[in-house]
Amino acid sequence: xxxxxxxxxxxxxxxxxxxxxxxxxxxxxxxxxxxxxxxxxxxxxxxxxxxxxxxxxxxxxxxxxxxxxxxxxxxxxxxxxxxxxxxxxxxxxxxxxxxxxxxxxxxxxxxxxxxxxxxxxxxxxxxxxxxxxxxxxxxxx
Amino acid sequence: xxxxxxxxxxxxxxxxxxxxxxxxxxxxxxxxxxxxxxxxxxxxxxxxxxxxxxxxxxxxxxxxxxxxxxxxxxxxxxxxxxxxxxxxxxxxxxxxxxxxxxxxxxxxxxxxxxxxxxxxxxxxxxxxxxxxxxxxxxxxxxxxxxxxxxxxxxxxxxxxxxxxxxxxxxxxxxxxxxxxxxxxxxxxxxxxxxxxxxxxxxxxxxxxxxxxxxxxxxxxxxxxxxxxxxxxxxxxxxxxxxxxxxxxxxxxxxxxxxxxxxxxxxxxxxxxxxxxxxxxxxxxxxxxxxxxxxxxxxxxxxxxxxxxxxxxxxxxxxxxxxxxxxxxxxxxxxxx
Numbered sequence: 400x401x402x403x404x405x406x407x408x409x410x411x412x413x414x415x416x417x418x419x420x421x422x423x424x425x426x427x428x429x430x431x432x433x434x435x436x437x438x439x440x441x442x443x444x445x446x447x448x449x450x451x452x453x454x455x456x457x458x459x460x461x462x463x464x465x466x467x468x469x470x471x472x473x474x475x476x477x478x479x480x481x482x483x484x485x486x487x488x489x490x491x492x493x494x495x496x497x498x499x500x501x502x503x504x505x506x507x508x509x510x511x512x513x514x515x516x517x518x519x520x521x522x523x524x525x526x527x528x529x530x531x532x533x534x535x536x537x538x539x540x
Numbered sequence: 541x542x543x544x545x546x547x548x549x550x551x552x553x554x555x556x557x558x559x560x561x562x563x564x565x566x567x568x569x570x571x572x573x574x575x576x577x578x579x580x581x582x583x584x585x586x587x588x589x590x591x592x593x594x595x596x597x598x599x600x601x602x603x604x605x606x607x608x609x610x611x612x613x614x615x616x617x618x619x620x621x622x623x624x625x626x627x628x629x630x631x632x633x634x635x636x637x638x639x640x641x642x643x644x645x646x647x648x649x650x651x652x653x654x655x656x657x658x659x660x661x662x663x664x665x666x667x668x669x670x671x672x673x674x675x676x677x678x679x680x681x682x683x684x685x686x687x688x689x690x691x692x693x694x695x696x697x698x699x700x701x702x703x704x705x706x707x708x709x710x711x712x713x714x715x716x717x718x719x720x721x722x723x724x725x726x727x728x729x730x731x732x733x734x735x736x737x738x739x740x741x742x743x744x745x746x747x748x749x750x751x752x753x754x755x756x757x758x759x760x761x762x763x764x765x766x767x768x769x770x771x772x773x774x775x776x777x778x779x780x781x782x783x784x785x786x787x788x789x790x791x792x793x794x795x796x797x798x799x800x801x802x803x804x805x806x807x808x809x810x811x812x813x814x815x816x817x818x819x820x821x822x823x824x825x826x827x828x829x830x831x832x833x834x835x836x837x838x839x840x841x842x843x844x845x846x847x848x849x850x851x852x853x854x855x856x857x858x859x860x861x862x863x864x865x866x867x868x869x870x871x872x873x874x875x876x
Contacts, residue, residue: 482691482832502699504699504873506709506712506746506747506874506875507716507874527700528839529834530836
């Protein structure tokens with residue numbers, strides 16, 4: 400008699416806005432260009448300009464990468480959770496079984512299936528509920 | 541502003557996905573249960589866009605009966621529409637009610653999506669920071685409601701008891717084993733001896749998704765007994781405040797019933813006429829719990845409610861009195 404409360408999740412459309420992707424790619428391209436120019440400037444002997452360009456390039460590269468990662472993460476979070484609902488079946492003899500909900504179940508429905516302990520008696524659905532395992536966040540106020 | 545627009549945009553994508561899933565679930569359920577000869581998609585799309593125009597309130601006298609009539613027409617119209625969509629279940633009121641509830645949840649999701657999209661586009665068109673800001677500020681609550689309706693849809697499609705069914709579940713527990721007779725409209729009553737009193741236990745008829753018209757049903761029982769009722773006890777699901785626990789039981793007075801107010805009006809009117817005291821017991825839950833499959837905490841709270849009801853009867857009435865107990869809420873998945 401197990402009462403798993405797993406959730407099935409459906410991933411939503413994981414497409415990221417093409418507009419945002421385009422902006423990020425342009426910024427990335429500019430960042431790479433800045434890094435290349437920084438390299439050339441360094442070889443030409445201007446170390447200060449090379450340092451500034453390399454800094455700008457690196458920051459832009461990291462920021463655009465982070466933005467892309469965040470957008471992917473957000474679109475992955477779009478999901479619908481379906482909780483598992485359990486049906487409790489009881490017999491007058493006290494026998495109790497819990498199984499997953501099936502369409503057509505309702506509270507006080509008399510089942511055609513006889514009780515395994517006393518085959519002459521019919522069983523009845525006494526409760527249908529879902530068990531939410533995650534605890535609600537509490538605030539000390 | 542860009543950050544806010546992005547946030548609204550992301551939520552709008554999620555809302556569209558939820559709405560589409562809802563529509564798909566509704567169509568699949570109709571195909572599975574109703575076995576229609578033709579594809580019901582077009583009819584479902586039309587159903588999702590149905591609207592109800594409320595009565596004119598310039599002269600509010602008599603507005604309750606006008607609203608009552610409009611709601612009756614709406615309910616009948618939607619039921620007829622469901623029967624046309626699913627001809628196989630024309631004579632099965634349980635499935636018709638469940639399908640109607642499923643479609644109403646899909647309708648709510650469609651409406652939420654359209655309203656959010658409207659303000660999003662309006663904000664972008666006018667480049668108004670304030671329109672976008674207002675939308676962004678209420679989005680967490682809107683998304684919570686949309687998530688709740690999305691889960692409700694599956695519960696309705698499967699005919700599972702929901703959190704709002706706590707009242708009918710209590711009534712079901714009290715009346716189970718006693719003969720139940722039908723009352724207007726879509727309600728049932730059983731006469732139950734309890735603590736030496738005669739108790740009329742009432743609820744919406746289950747197990748189909750149905751809230752009935754408690755106002756009419758209570759009116760009928762009070763009139764049948766010529767107003768000689770010691771008290772009315774109403775049991776309902778009540779919205780909890782943040783910080784309160786799901787399944788907490790609270791007691792008070794007044795008509796514990798939601799909806800547009802027609803039933804509360806009728807009940808209050810009759811109670812005032814015969815000077816009948818009205819007590820209320822509620823089981824706390826949030827909007828998400830109220831429309832999704834019933835949580836164990838809510839289910840367990842029904843036994844505590846029965847104890848409270850018995851205590852009210854013992855303290856507030858005398859032996860031989862007549863008492864009405866009404867389990868208010870949606871009877872989906874709860875028989876009697």
